[in-house]
Amino acid sequence: MTVNRLYAGYQAELADFRLAFSRGGAYTAIVLVLLGMGLDYGQYPEWQGPFAVARIVVSMLIAGIVVVLYSQHGRRLAPWLTLSWLLLPQLMIAWMIWETDGVASPYYVGLNLAIFASGIALPFGLWQNVVFGGLSYLCYLVACLLHPDGLHPVGTFLVNSLFVLFAGAASAVYTYFNEKGRFQLFRLKEELANKNDELARINENLAQIKGQLLQQEKMAAVGTLAAGLLHEVNNPVNFCLMAIEIALEEPQAKESASLQECLIDARQGMQRIQHIVSDLKIFAYRQPGAEVEGRPFLFEKALDSASRLTAHELRGVRMTRELPPDTLVFGDEAAIIGVLINLFSNAALAMRKAGTPAPAIHTTVVWKDGRLHVNVRDNGPGIPSENLARVFEPFFTTREVGQGLGLGLSISYAVIERHGGVLFAESELGQWAAFSFDLPRAE
Structure with missing residues (x-):
């Protein structure tokens, strides 16, 4: 002064x-x-x-x-x-x-x-x-x-x-x-x-750093678990898939439509396990740091991975999307999968808690000014105006004790910021809530 x-x-x-x-x-x-x-x-x-x-x-x-x-x-x-x-x-x-x-x-x-x-x-x-x-x-x-x-x-x-x-x-x-x-x-x-x-600014920075460290520790633990799962689960899953393929060639299976249908369902279930473990491994092995890891990836593929990883939480929720033919972007695929998982999980939890009839999440993706703009919108209870400006604060949460640390959106905000974009929220109380962000096009 x-x-x-x-x-x-x-x-x-x-x-x-x-x-x-x-x-x-x-x-x-x-x-x-x-x-x-x-x-x-x-x-x-x-x-x-x-x-x-x-x-x-x-x-x-x-x-x-x-x-x-x-x-x-x-x-x-x-x-x-x-x-x-x-x-x-x-x-x-x-x-x-x-x-x-x-x-x-x-x-x-x-x-x-x-x-x-x-x-x-x-x-x-x-x-x-x-x-x-x-x-x-x-x-x-x-x-x-x-x-x-x-x-x-x-x-x-x-x-x-x-x-x-x-x-x-x-x-x-x-x-x-x-x-x-x-x-x-x-x-x-x-x-x-x-x-x-x-001191207040320092405390705020420390809170953000603490949140990032907690998230990194959690991801490291999940990564170790995923690596172990991939090793331990892949072999028996492959054996099961091989056995199912052999069973499908048996005359009894070809003669019984119901038996063949059950075997096909079992094969799809095994394949889904493979996808989940693979997605979990990609998400958990994201590289921490201030700079975004640069590599091209298809946003559509990241969206598919996030949908599979949140399938259990999204039961009963209608998922729709609008995508352009080309969704090739540049950045950290695992980090973007984490952002989408967070947005989908939060939307599903809010709609389930509010008892939203016919819950739905719609993802709109468009290219604008050389960047891919993503909008994830649900038809849930919305966000009160007094909370709308605070949803990205570290440790701010409206969940009950033990159901979350309030770090997901703040870390997601930092992830999008590292990609040169902005994550922001919009809402109409009692009608809908939407989160939007943008990603750079891959050269």
């Missing part, structure tokens, strides 16, 4: 601070002015009536300024209005000095009290305090000059003048250091706020 911006922010905060203190100081001044009637009674009982009227009038004027301070116009003029209500008691005290004993009047102490209060209690600026101290002394000087005895006794006048001037000088020093202290405090608050923002 630049010095100018920091100072501008400080001035904005200080304006509110001064306004609040001005109101509180004005209320305090009203109380002190009215309590001064006790001083009038003790020192000048003969003046108690006129002085009481003066105190009430000054208190009402201060109250009027407080009312103005609560208005929008008053907020802009807060420094001047504060100076005004501070000068009202000073003018009253100067009149009391003139009416009583002049230089010898004890009321000059009230001038000092107001000057000290402006420097210590009120968040005045330096120039404001200097002006207020100078005007306060001017009030005292004029009151003494207008008194019949003038500046006599001179010694008392000099002592009192020095006390008022000392009070003004001390108040100015207090104001200067108070203002510096307030500015330092504000700067520390700004630095702390900036550090907190930086």
Whole structure:
């Protein structure tokens, strides 16, 4: 943050601070002015009536300024209005000095009290305090000059003048250091706020890294499992397929249509097992890293693989698609299969949870500006608007505890981003939800 911006922010905060203190100081001044009637009674009982009227009038004027301070116009003029209500008691005290004993009047102490209060209690600026101290002394000087005895006794006048001037000088020093202290405090608050923002960004990055590491560990485990499955399952599956082919050539199978149909179904089931294990191996062995692994592949083939891997979750869901004749793209096929699996699984789960009648997922694929644009849309319950902007946040999930970490969409977003595209969501609550992304064309 630049010095100018920091100072501008400080001035904005200080304006509110001064306004609040001005109101509180004005209320305090009203109380002190009215309590001064006790001083009038003790020192000048003969003046108690006129002085009481003066105190009430000054208190009402201060109250009027407080009312103005609560208005929008008053907020802009807060420094001047504060100076005004501070000068009202000073003018009253100067009149009391003139009416009583002049230089010898004890009321000059009230001038000092107001000057000290402006420097210590009120968040005045330096120039404001200097002006207020100078005007306060001017009030005292004029009151003494207008008194019949003038500046006599001179010694008392000099002592009192020095006390008022000392009070003004001390108040100015207090104001200067108070203002510096307030500015330092504000700067520390700004630095702390900036550090907190930086820490929040670091935490967000750590959350993303943690999510990616968890996903990579999970994929590594699945990869090991898939490799073992491929080795352990392929041989017995091949034996079964060989046995089924031999059985299909037997005369009994050729003579029995029902037996032949069962054998054909068994062969298709074995072939499907082969496809699933192969797809699982491709998906699990995806290469981690910031850069996308570059190789051409048919998006249609990735779509077929994702559909097979989610077939169990997609039972009862009508799957339709619109594809161009050419779907050859460039990128990480396994990663894109993972994105499609995530989108299909989320859609199926949402529709099943909402009890959507005739659940369906439609995938539309078109070429536009040299990129393949993919749209996966379901007819489920949709996504609430408050969640739509958060679906790609790491660890954000609406599933129950234990049903997901909330990493799938955030990792899918990163995958598409590495391919130079954008994954985004659209929805109409209660009608549909759709996720779209784009992939580069293979050269």
